[in-house]
Amino acid sequence: MKRSVLTRYRVMAYVTGVLLVLLTLGVIAKYVLDINGAADFTRVVGIAHGWLYVVYLVFAFDLGSKAKWPVGKQLWVLLAGTIPTAAFFVERKVSRELETKLADPAPAVAGA
Numbered sequence: 001m002k003r004s005v006l007t008r009y010r011v012m013a014y015v016t017g018v019l020l021v022l023l024t025l026g027v028i029a030k031y032v033l034d035i036n037g038a039a040d041f042t043r044v045v046g047i048a049h050g051w052l053y054v055v056y057l058v059f060a061f062d063l064g065s066k067a068k069w070p071v072g073k074q075l076w077v078l079l080a081g082t083i084p085t086a087a088f089f090v091e092r093k094v095s096r097e098l099e100t101k102l103a104d105p106a107p108a109v110a111g112a
Helices: 003-032 038-067 071-082 086-103
Strands: none
Touching: 003 038, 003 071, 003 086, 038 071, 038 086, 071 086
C-alpha cells in the first residue's frame, strides 16, 4: 500500500471532521440560540460536508480495501464522518496502525 493512500484519507478525515463540527455548531446556533444568519451558514456548511463526505467515503473505502480490513472495521471508519469529532479519533488510531505497517515493509524474498 502506498503512503499517498493514507495521506489522502487523513486529509479528508480532517476536512470532514472540521466541517461536521462547524455544522453541529451552526445547527445549535440556528435552533437553540436563534442567531440571525445561522440558517445560511448551516446550509452552506451542510452542502459542503455532504459532498466532501462522499469523497471521504471513497478514500476511506480505498484505504480499507488496500489495508485488508474486516467489514466491521471498515464500516466504523466509514461512519466516523457522521459523528462529530469521531473522525479525528478514528483517523489517529488508523494512522498509528498503518504507519507501523508502512515503516516495516515485509522483507523481500530472495530469488534463486
